[in-house]
Amino acid sequence: MKKSDLIREFNVQIDMAVEAHEILRGESGNEVPGVRMIKDELEHATVTTIDIETEQGVQEMGRPKGSYITIDAPEIRENNYLVHQDITETLAKELVKLLNLKEDSSVLLVGLGNWNATPDALGPQVIEKSLVTRHLFQFSPDELKGKLRKVSAIAPGVLGITGIETAEIIRGIVEHVKPDWVIAIDALAAGSLDRIGTSIQLANTGISPGSGVGNKRVGINEETLGCKVLAIGLPTVVNAAIIAHNCLESFMDELKTSPSLFRLYKEFNPKSLENILSQALSPYSGNLMVAPKEIDTLIQSAARIIAGALGICLHPGISREEYQMYLQ
């Protein structure tokens, strides 16, 4: 049973382009056509840019044309101020490049997810730590020019709380606020445990339907909002089916090492593997999430880094210390 089958069978979402790309390359052994990848190793982070450039790339990767940048920074797990500061700068630089804002560009921050559920609360937490300025421009636009950009923000809650698709709520707001960019922040599901809380994905394609930790059924992108959308995502969980699958895969790898067992391996029915998985995850199948015990502090660190980088990128005219004090 290949990982791509697993994903289909158990309805496992691979939210990160960099992981989808790894799986494709791993299974085929070839480069993925129509997709370009560049890796940049920095002191405290690896920045991987994946550009989906052709229709074939779109087909293979199962996501729209655009740039997907992943900042892998395992040191987010450690509580080292200087390192976090460095990661914040790295993230800010990538944001600046992707957004390419003008002095008077305006931005609507959207914190997706449910503030009541730890692993889904990243978006609302970033919003809480962000500086909102749009309303200040009504009174003193000239004073603020060049110092602050027009930023508004909302954490609309999830479908179960509002009864309204999140995309509908945001679209309504976008039509009135008319921002140049929507920046949507969301918790993601990773394909690998070591990405939890330590990997930040930027995508200038917005968010596709069905991704994220909760069940978001409608996409948040230019098509649904009528406005450019940058998605910032951080994995906070891994689907349990992936852990179970990894187990079986390691087991199979073990079998492959001896010739006699290899025969066994080849005979083994993929359908039985599926049954084994189903049984191990019963009664939940694709809806089980794995997270480390310290997930709440990991999310808090990451939210601080993301909000900090947004501040640097959106409000270039104020110093970092000042920024801290503006926040509530």
Next chain:
Amino acid sequence: MKKSDLIREFNVQIDMAVEAHEILRGESGNEVPGVRMIKDELEHATVTTIDIETEQGVQEMGRPKGSYITIDAPEIRENNYLVHQDITETLAKELVKLLNLKEDSSVLLVGLGNWNATPDALGPQVIEKSLVTRHLFQFSPDELKGKLRKVSAIAPGVLGITGIETAEIIRGIVEHVKPDWVIAIDALAAGSLDRIGTSIQLANTGISPGSGVGNKRVGINEETLGCKVLAIGLPTVVNAAIIAHNCLESFMDELKTSPSLFRLYKEFNPKSLENILSQALSPYSGNLMVAPKEIDTLIQSAARIIAGALGICLHPGISREEYQMYLQ
């Protein structure tokens, strides 16, 4: 200095129609033309209906044509379950009359105000205690028919948090959700201490600009939203200028009792009274709010009563016990 002067001078908001009406009648000694008032004394509540019927009534009362119903129930302050239950039923009956819903009517609940500030948190608290159902209709519309109505809900936060006028956010959502009614719940400023936490106002005119505990500059009404709006308000504070004014008024009343002092009273310069007030409220003037120490529990009781009455009115097909369990 008349109360109506005070209101103008110190920018004191009288959010309750019943109080505006009392002031007008008190100062003129006459009925207010174009305004009809009916009082209904029940065991645990007094229900006062004020109908503003003509343009002259609109002018005098300073608010739009429509029905303003006030349920004064001082026993909300006591923790008596049966009495609270009775007040909930009374409120539900008035809601049913004002809304006049059809079986398939849909409603968007809007919790105005700031969840971080106790006296402004009524709206978000009612939303939290309300049953949201709109999303359930996509999967099992027939099963729910006659039992539940389509209810969606949002607590959008205040201008200082979002950078967006609340009315803009709601208008955007209304355009997509297209509810038959918006029901907006808000904390009000009362003109009298004994109404804090114990008086519920319903208005089928929605909310006028500038009312409520926070500073809401744009109205939430049919004109701004393009959809019928019912406002539910509960006073949670009294403006400190009113307390100070009451003090001076009592003092003047005392002076009136002896003929020699009465002369003094007549001579006293209203401008000096104004100065005295300004000084007593410095450095804050119209922005000072008075609330009892136990305001948080008062709001909690009232939020439970309002959410309970909304449940009875919106979802007539489920029992009260069931309702409790549906809630989070």
Next chain:
Amino acid sequence: MKKSDLIREFNVQIDMAVEAHEILRGESGNEVPGVRMIKDELEHATVTTIDIETEQGVQEMGRPKGSYITIDAPEIRENNYLVHQDITETLAKELVKLLNLKEDSSVLLVGLGNWNATPDALGPQVIEKSLVTRHLFQFSPDELKGKLRKVSAIAPGVLGITGIETAEIIRGIVEHVKPDWVIAIDALAAGSLDRIGTSIQLANTGISPGSGVGNKRVGINEETLGCKVLAIGLPTVVNAAIIAHNCLESFMDELKTSPSLFRLYKEFNPKSLENILSQALSPYSGNLMVAPKEIDTLIQSAARIIAGALGICLHPGISREEYQMYLQ
């Protein structure tokens, strides 16, 4: 690799006595000496009572002498008011039996865990929904007698928030409040997914060191507090190592079905299995938790049931409706 080895190797905590018992019986195929089990099948719940009666039972089960009652009620997952009500009554009955309170007994409720982390927030949530009365007795002891019992409550937070072992905090309070019972409510780690959110364990032995979702290093029991302790636990997660282990176990079971593969199974080195597991859980090993997406609503339902049952048991003189209104 036996489950008991797994537990040792990966530092997996089995918090529920009923599961520890199942594992022991499963592996040995025999009854566990010194341990008595009674199962009672009710309409909406199975009540399993495990009594550890002898020193040998203590050794085998790895927990102190006492009664461990588990109420398995899978219907907690469904939102059916009447069924929840029935489960609440069942739980209340077991509480009444275990506590055996006198009219003037006093109780300190302790909500263990971290209110900021969803799967660890059960304890604080139950406290929030519980009626605290101890302070009322100073003013009107006679009026309350027979109606309410003296109940105090605290949610002290976790070591990382306070810097103090939770047991130290509670012991200090117990010395001053001198309750007859401490009732400690905690989120547990289950050994099986279907117990998440649906299984409530009562133990008149209190809480052993190291159990619960967070890392509680000191026990909360008569030995540490100097007062009888009843523990109420609800599993909110399963350790990921168990899911992974189940996978491998199912795989091995599959191998056993054919004679030729059975040989393979016997040859397979337990050490390799351990490696496979370690690899699948890297970089986290024993600290990874699995929970369903809807864990926050599961916990809310369970918290309501536990708080409701505590109310029935502790305050027999007030009706259930009244009780709801007393709560904040």
Next chain:
Amino acid sequence: MKKSDLIREFNVQIDMAVEAHEILRGESGNEVPGVRMIKDELEHATVTTIDIETEQGVQEMGRPKGSYITIDAPEIRENNYLVHQDITETLAKELVKLLNLKEDSSVLLVGLGNWNATPDALGPQVIEKSLVTRHLFQFSPDELKGKLRKVSAIAPGVLGITGIETAEIIRGIVEHVKPDWVIAIDALAAGSLDRIGTSIQLANTGISPGSGVGNKRVGINEETLGCKVLAIGLPTVVNAAIIAHNCLESFMDELKTSPSLFRLYKEFNPKSLENILSQALSPYSGNLMVAPKEIDTLIQSAARIIAGALGICLHPGISREEYQMYLQ
């Protein structure tokens, strides 16, 4: 009616020593015997030190012997980072002097008040922003020495939530944690509006019974805890009786200006003034609090300043930037 009568009659609490001192000096026109006051005007703050030195001072001031330092910094109301930073440093310096800590001194921070009620939430908010370290010393005491001090923290909640007097809870914890100092942070009631949110009082006498925004009936001081107690207080409200009284006082002052009215003033019965006040505050009397609309952001700014100054004073070995990152 003198202010000191008002205080007695309406049970108005004057929590700030500096205000009690002003009232005494104002009414008598003399220095208060046994009390020494030093004023220090800094750029962004006025630091007033009041030392109650003799038994007569204790009698006059109605509070125990000790040092009461007030930092009046009206600029806390403005959102200026550099000014806030300066005020933080000023506060830190006073804390250092009063506490006079050794390298291995240990401190228990206690956040008094109710996190659910905005004007009473200062204490819990400071706790949330403070760095707790005591538990780290069990693992790496040597590494932390000279860098961090042993700090533990608790926000125990109020009597209505726990059913236990806060002092009892803290005493129990103190007996186990055995800190050198308890630092108790509490919201106060001021005697003047312009101190709300802008005046910080330090008292090495701890907290006297009955002070603070909520109703704390037992003192938090060396006598009740058996350990030195430093109290940090910030006024977040003014009793409404004081505002009303100020009004009447200004009115009387107005009367005094003409000789004929002066006679009137002298004749006026203090008892009638009391009645006027009672009426203006009905139905609440001494339990009504006045606060500005923006009280929640004022408290947040002040909480950040207090937590920042505690950090500088308690953990001298880490830089301010590092400190921010250690916090959650």
